[in-house]
Amino acid sequence: MSENAAFGDRLAQAVTDKKSVVCVGLDPRFEQLPTGLRDAAAASPQGRAAAFSQFCREIIDVVAPLVPVVKPQAAFFEQLGPHGTMALAETIEYAHRKGLMVILDGKRNDIGSTAAAYASAYLGAGDRSAWGSDALTVSPYLGADSIEPFVEMCDSRQAGIFVLVKTSNPGGGLLQDRRGEDGSVYEAVANLVTQQNADRLGTSGYGPVGAVVGATYPEQLAELRQRMPSAWILIPGFGAQGGSAADVAAGFDDKGLGAIVNNSRHIIFAHARPEFKESFGDARWQEAVEAATRQMNEQLQR
Ligand SMILES: O=C(O)c1cc(=O)[nH]c(=O)n1[C@@H]1O[C@H](COP(=O)(O)O)[C@@H](O)[C@H]1O
Numbered sequence: 599m600s601e602n603a604a605f606g607d608r609l610a611q612a613v614t615d616k617k618s619v620v621c622v623g624l625d626p627r628f629e630q631l632p633t634g635l636r637d638a639a640a641a642s643p644q645g646r647a648a649a650f651s652q653f654c655r656e657i658i659d660v661v662a663p664l665v666p667v668v669k670p671q672a673a674f675f676e677q678l679g680p681h682g683t684m685a686l687a688e689t690i691e692y693a694h695r696k697g698l699m700v701i702l703d704g705k706r707n708d709i710g711s712t713a714a715a716y717a718s719a720y721l722g723a724g725d726r727s728a729w730g731s732d733a734l735t736v737s738p739y740l741g742a743d744s745i746e747p748f749v750e751m752c753d754s755r756q757a758g759i760f761v762l763v764k765t766s767n768p769g770g771g772l773l774q775d776r777r778g779e780d781g782s783v784y785e786a787v788a789n790l791v792t793q794q795n796a797d798r799l800g801t802s803g804y805g806p807v808g809a810v811v812g813a814t815y816p817e818q819l820a821e822l823r824q825r826m827p828s829a830w831i832l833i834p835g836f837g838a839q840g841g842s843a844a845d846v847a848a849g850f851d852d853k854g855l856g857a858i859v860n861n862s863r864h865i866i867f868a869h870a871r872p873e874f875k876e877s878f879g880d881a882r883w884q885e886a887v888e889a890a891t892r893q894m895n896e897q898l899q900r
Pocket residue numbers: 623625671703735764765766767810811812834835836837838839860861862863864
């Protein structure tokens with residue numbers, strides 16, 4: 599499908615082509631890298647950034663035939679300063695070259711006029727923005743006028759956003775579950791997502807404004823699927839945070855579309871998981887990544 603197709607349709611096509619709803623999270627942590635990569639890297643930010651870049655490239659090589667999308671988490675790269683951001687840019691570019699869609703996990707936002715700059719920076723396809731990611735995670739807590747600049751950029755660049763609706767962490771309820779006369783905060787954010795998609799539905803039935811809903815809240819996931827029928831749902835919290843295939847089942851529509859399930863640590867550091875450690879270990883970490891990705895694909899086969 600062409601780069602000029604709408605984001606929701608491109609994601610639907612990618613999920614269908616790969617027969618996979620798995621999103622591989624690229625969250626490199628230096629201390630957990632396979633020994634070979636850690637040894638090769640000097641302790642400097644430059645050396646670590648080079649190790650992150652190689653690590654992500656090798657993961658992408660393994661997962662590109664198996665999944666539709668990867669999600670680099672900006673924080674892990676940014677902690678290394680300018681060298682880290684170069685590694686992030688290389689990772690996004692490499693993933694695109696290998697035919698993967700890219701959701702940049704930056705959880706950005708600000709007042710509208712500044713949000714427009716974030717949108718211009720991060721959203722695009724190919725070389726139509728500085729970072730070129732297909733989609734960005736976005737915080738809704740500055741209100742509707744802070745979301746609109748992103749949505750406008752989605753319109754002009756066929757990009758997407760994923761708005762934080764019900765996050766996977768245990769503390770998210772403090773704000774998100776807070777109830778007013780019209781219901782909870784997360785319900786209000788979900789309504790905003792649905793409104794923003796209303797005139798923007800692609801041929802797949804999905805719009806450019808997606809939502810993040812944690813696998814750790816299966817009941818709310820079921821409710822939110824109904825409340826946001828035209829939103830792709832990015833479901834984090836599978837694996838390391840305890841979410842299972844049963845927990846995410848309610849996120850999908852009856853064609854098996856509408857949701858992608860992220861897994862970061864349990865895929866990229868699969869070589870350290872008890873079930874893969876003995877067979878592969880540190881030296882054959884790429885094979886552990888492949889085995890963990892295939893296992894998750896099977897668990898989520900629709
Ligand atoms: O936006 C996200 O991706 C996200 C939202 C959320 O509610 N919970 C959540 O864990 N995430 C991200 O998803 C990834 C989860 O990683 P694992 O727990 O290692 O699979 C991290 O990059 C988190 O920042």
